[in-house]
Amino acid sequence: MIPVEHYVALSAILFTIGGVGFLVRRNVIVALMSIEVMLNAVNVALVAFNRLPTHNNAHTGQVFAFFIIAVAAASVAVGLAIVLSLFRIRRTVRSDEADLLKN
Amino acid sequence: MSAIGYVYFYACALFAVLGALGTVGAKNPIRGAMGLLLMILSIAGLFLALHAQFLAAIQLIVYAGAIVVLFLFVIMLLGPSASTPSDHRGRIPRLIGAGLFGATGLGAMALLVSSSPKSTIGPTGYPSPTGDFGSVDAFGRIIFSQGLVPFELSSALLMVAIVGAVAVARGRHKSDPAISGAATLEAENVPHAGQAPRTAGGITREAP
């Protein structure tokens, strides 16, 4: 059986990749996708921990992951709507052009 | 069994990491979306290995079926503008942040692995879960009993998200949404212009 640490390590790697992607990429769509990567990483960790014998077959982690998926769906929907809106205003999807707050 | 399990895990893990790297690294967002799809599929595989069959299904349906498609849809809608040329603006802080973030992530992982109790890692593995762990039945029982309120709230959240998405994406005015939206935002940046009628009331007192 695979030790849970492996899953956690995988989760950490995915999370880091997603985080770095979010920070480095300026394409808003890609940034959103990076966020999805991070959320998925978290899901992996949660589901893995849920397998630990200390949890007595409870579904806590899985339920949590389920809700995260729901929230991710919502965030993507709104996020992409914002991307469209931004594109309409600035004709770009580059996040560093989206500095309307600055002025 | 054990060996197959390892192989399966590592294969899925490898694909997941590759997919993630593809998502993050691809110049073309379409490729990024494909990478995301790859990662999602791999993770769904991992979920199966973790006795989370229902979740794996949900992962496929919601992520692969809805979210990735939505991404693709938007990318298509934007066309060539979706992929942006790189420039140097804000690159250094971004790289520093990314570096810090990466270092932290990896450091946290190292710390975790080094400090976790050795006894829990072992070849014996965990006992298989009893009954219908991870199945739709079991999941549904929990969702509709203990988790009913959050579940209903999540539906409300999705509702709100849909309405919000429609409202945001639709723009302000039906006629010429692009220009008028920009114009409104510009107008709001002009100080006080919008408040003129309100302050007038206060000033009238000074009139003798």
Place this chain on the structure above:
Amino acid sequence: MKPFLDLFSQNDFSLIAVVLLMPLLGAFVNGVFGRRLGKQAVRMMALSAVGVSFAAAIATFIALDSAVDAAHTAHGEAAHTKLSWLAWEWMRVSGPNGSKIAIDLKFSVDALSGVMMLVVTGVGFLIHVYASEYMREDKGYWRFFCYLNLFIFSMLVLILGDSLPVLFVGWEGVGLCSYLLIGFWYGKLPNAAAGKKAFIANRVGDFGLIVAMFLLVVYCGALDWDGIQRHANDLVVTSDRPGPIHLWPIGGGKFEDYVIAGIRIPLHNLQPDKPWTITAATAVGLMLFLGATGKSAQIPLYVWLPDAMAGPTPVSALIHAATMVTAGIYLVCRLSFVFVLSPAAMIVVAFTGAATALLAATIAVVQNDIKKVLAYSTVSQLGFMVLGVGVGAFTAGFFHVFTHAFFKACLFLGAGSVIHAMHARIHDEERSQDMRNMGGLRRYMPLTYGTFLASTLCIIGFPGTSGFFSKDEILARVLIETPTGVKLANGAAPWQWPSWAPWLLWGMGVVAATLTAFYMMRLVFQTFWGDFRGWTIGRPSQLSKSHHDDHGHAEDEDAEDGDHHHHDDLSQPGPPPHESPRSMTIPLLILAAAAIVAGIFNPAAIKLVVSTFSFLPLEHWLDPVFSDAARGITLADHHTAHTRELVSTFGAFTAFAAGSGLAYWVYVKEKGKPAREMMLKVPRLYKLALEKWRVDEAYDKTVVSGVDALADTAASVDQGIIDFVLARLTALVVAATGTVLRVIQNGVVHVYAAVMVVGVLALGWFFVQPHADFTVVEQDGDYTLQAGPGPGYEFRWYPDATKEPQTKDFSETDNLKVHIADGKSQTVKLEVKNAFGRVGSKAFTITRPAQPAGAAQIREQ
């Protein structure tokens, strides 16, 4: 009468309330309804108010007399008797050592205040009668009588108040009325300014009074007359707290070197070897006297009184000559037992009085304005009174107050009568009061002249008149009596007068008396003798009636400013000046008569001639009041006294004779030629005297401009420094910081995300690190240490840090109980391991003090 008086008991003598409240009622009615009442009603209200008050005062005085007699028969000797009436408790102040001193709104009449009360209501009534005619044409008639009645009320409160704060109410009340009446014709700026000047000069005196009051509260623990008298000796206590007053270092503090940032400021150089102290009696005496100088127009605060003549003439007569200005002398007499404790304070009083008398007389000699001369003569006479009380001759000083009230009131009213007459043609205020425009008035105004002359004879000390007796008494007493104070509590004698002081004072007094005789006779000769210089006197038929009729004081309220400056065409002949109407002359006659005969109340000078003479009613009457003060006064022995009295009387007589003779020679014989020659010979000296020695200007240059500069500095510091630093500078700093921070806010989401990463990093580090902390609760040597919680914390306790831990492994036990014996200390250590397996530790040293009730001391290592 007797059954009526029997209604009132000695301690609840509410007839005093009638005396007091009648004028108040008059003021109220005239003030609120006067505008609509019409002059007749206003006049009737005002006169009846003061009249009833006067009648009640007489009744009170009779009752007092019988009470004094009763006390006399009861004790076998004259005892201090008073009738009192308590309205209600006014307030309660903090005394020494947390005690509370009740201050009552209580009024009392004793021998001293009884006489003053009669003078104030009596003279006040006469002046009301006079004023009702004098002010007939004024639009502010009702206002005038409102103020005048209010003044009588305040003056009565001042006199009848049974404690210093109640006196202070009257004190300020008369000041307020004086302010309002000086500025009565407020349309003219100089009048308003003079009122303000008077009020502020008086306010300086009030400062002294307030200081004296709190000193008395702490030292005597009382503010009512009896209480102060009972505890007066506490004022010279030198030993225990509160002790003498430290002038330097202030309050008896100690200067030590002050080190700031390594720089030593040698403050110890300011520390004298022996602190400079004065007794509380001296301090109280000086402070009370500061109050008196304000109200009684002594150096240095006399400057307001001459300016105060801007008010209507009856006001000058009532307030600024007869009554209010004597309040200071009344105060000194009232608290004579405090003053005599301090010869040092007394010498200041005496010399201030003598100097004022002399200075004011020199100014009066050259003035041409009839009211100015009288004003300075008032200041000078007040100086005499102060000189009298300053040497301890309280009866003599007070007697001069009494006689002066009559003759000075009469003089002012006479002057008013003259001005009234002059106003027939000369409407300009300054010129209508100028003596150079008068002359020969005795032909046209015989009654005025007669009364004026009688009062003048009094003031210059014509033998046999009241002024002669009172002034001579003062001068004689200067030589006979010396305040020596009482022994201090430690047995030491207080500071004593130098032996030359009485003679110097006497000399100043005699010179001042000579000058008085000179300038007063000059006034009479210039005004009433010789030829009329105002205008050509022609037949009445040649004149239009209008000229004659509108001599009413044009300062009526509705007149436009400047309207009343008729261009008096004095080259045209006019009617002769006319005698004043009856309601003006009758008060004059009464006052003049009183002035002449008032001497019989204390004709001490007769004793020189008839040694067995002992008809001294006033002295006997006031004896109980001043008996307590007598212990601080040393009299010359009988023989010396007799000689000195003779010398003094001779001196006084010479002064009168020389002064008036000189005036006769200069102004009647030589028609003023010597005066003009003198004027030309020493023009600068003359000018200086005419300009009142430029004291006002000197005050302007020093005190006033000093305060001015201080105020300017304060105002500019307020705006320029405090407001700048606190408001504008902080705003500037905030704005600058904002400018700097705005650079970071570049609107790029990625940068924000990067910054967030840094924050998350810091937080993460905090959670990864374990934090060992605990609180200590003590209960009789049992110390309970409670560790603070944290994520996944496990604990290991070391009850003694130098020894082994309590348990070898980390456990969930988050508290530890240790017992520490008295006076012992112990170091306790805690190690904490968190979920990440990291270990932190913290150690405390707990010290339990030896005393059983003491608290534990915890020091962090």
Place this chain on the structure above:
Amino acid sequence: MATKTSTPALPPSPAGRPAWTTPLFVLLGLVILAVVATQLLGRASDKDVASFSATNAAIGSVLPLLVSAVVAWLVPQGHSWRVRLPIALIAGLFALFVSTMWPSAALVETADGAPAPEETSTLLSWLIGFPLAGAVAILFLPRQAPRLLKATTLIVMLGTLFAALPLLRVDMGRTFHFNHDVVWIERFGIHWHVALDGISLWLVVLTLFSTPIAAYASFGSVSTRIKDWCFSLLLLEAGMIGAFVALDLFMFYVFWELMLIPMYVMIGVWGGTNRIKAALKFFLYTMAGSLLMLAAILYLAYTYGRVTGGNASFDFFELQRLQLPRHVQLWLWAGFAISFFVKVPMWPVHTWLPDAHTEAPTAGSVILAAVMLKMGTYGYLRFCMGLFPEACGELAATLGGVAVLGGILYGALCAWRQDDVKRLVAYSSVAHLGYVMLGLFAATQGSIEGSILQMINHGITTGALFLLVGVIYDRRHTRMLDDFGGLAKPMPIYATLFVIASMASIGVPGLNGFVGEFLIITGTFSSDKLGHVAGIQSVGAALGVILAALYMLTAVQKMFFGPVTRDENKHLPDMAPRELVAIAPLVIAMFLFGFAPGILTDRMHGAVERVLADYDYRAKSGTGGKYYDGPIRIGPRRPGAPAALTSADGAAGADEASDAQPAGGSPGGAPSGLRINPHGAPAGDPHGH
């Protein structure tokens, strides 16, 4: 501005009106009769106390009616019923007030014999609630009906005033009354705790008294946004009352901030030309101070919870039990004191006051001067001296110097240099409150009573002055001294009232200003808290009386005397009925409290004694201050503290269960037997070990 009423010259007919002379002499006779009658009655009273008190009671009930009637008759003809009726009512109210409050032995006797008046424990909460409810009600009224809005506001305010009358019927003694304690937020130990003692009584009464006056006066000059104005006024009143009666520090803070907002709005919306700047300055200064206070309050509450091992508590009496070492106490003291000093305002944080006053509308100035500044002095007296006596004692001498130099003298000098009447009065407030603070620092019975008296009197006097300045501002739209001159001619009544108010402000004895100053100065000199500088400080304070005359009389002279220099001023109308009615109660109060301050001080003796006993108990060792030294711990309750809901005595026993238990006691059942025997609980040292 139609003033047909007062000035127009009724040309007095030379013969006068003989009809009037009769009443005059009737009056004269009446006074003599009254004196003789009291004399006879007084005789009788010696023999028979009962009959005297019965007479007294009869007089007490008839007197107000009589006074009203007489005053209505006395008001000069030419004034309409709109002046007569309110003034008669005001006079009647005052007569009632005096006859009930008169410190007389006979009355106390009856009070002792009869059962003590019932105390409604919720009364104070109602007093806060009425204006608050009124404010909410205003929101539902139509903006287009200004008369309705104004009437509602006034009715609510007067209703609150009348509802407060039972407060005056209770003999205050040493303790707190009308205690109302309900758990508000249980988790943090926050209570709704209101109670009243002899100190806050008068401040509450002052608030209730001056707010309707300000409101009524303002309705003549404020014409825009009436709805918002009424709302602000009512909210402000609720906030001020709440702050004066709150004994829970959290609650106090809430009300403290609550009253800030309406005032900010009032200055910012209805103010003068620089109103925005002034409002911002006012807000920032006060806010900066109050945030420090918030931090200190939170620290105290948290520490309390930590030390007792139970919940945190914001209750004043509980927090008073904390014994804090020097370094802690000084910081906490600073947090509180700076907040209060800003509000007072003390030098050097006073510069917001002139700006705020100058720009505020008249009613805003009146309320600001009359009540809000007292918040600072009251806060210092209640909270700083109650919670940190050692720190107060240690710094008293220094701060006394600041109060004298920076407040009394510096404020007066600055006032002298102002060209703007409102600024002048504002700086005079700085000087007057310097006296108040000096009295508090001196901390003797007399000086504290004097300080409270001075707070009330300053409220009355300065309130009146601001009202009067508002009157002339409404006519001329300027406040510059140079724009006036000779106003006594066109506006005699106005001039008279202004001079009376100035004299009260100067501190002429017989008017109210004097008593407080005198008590403070004598109290300061006899104080042992100020060390060796007590003498020089009281002399400095006495010097202030000269300067007060200087600046006030300069202003009076420039405004009213001399020739009328400007044509605009020649035909100004005199006081309008509304203005007269608004100012009348203040003028009556000036005379009343000048001659009978006992009415006020009688009720505060006990409370001041208690405050001093608490204060002296810990700070008695004089300027050094004998601090408790050691870890923070909790002491026993002070006597006189009402039994609070918090069972802190149980909590002090460190029972862990207090989390589960609703902090002792039941929230619903406010203890009924709260009224502590006013003569019990001696001032002794309860810690006597």
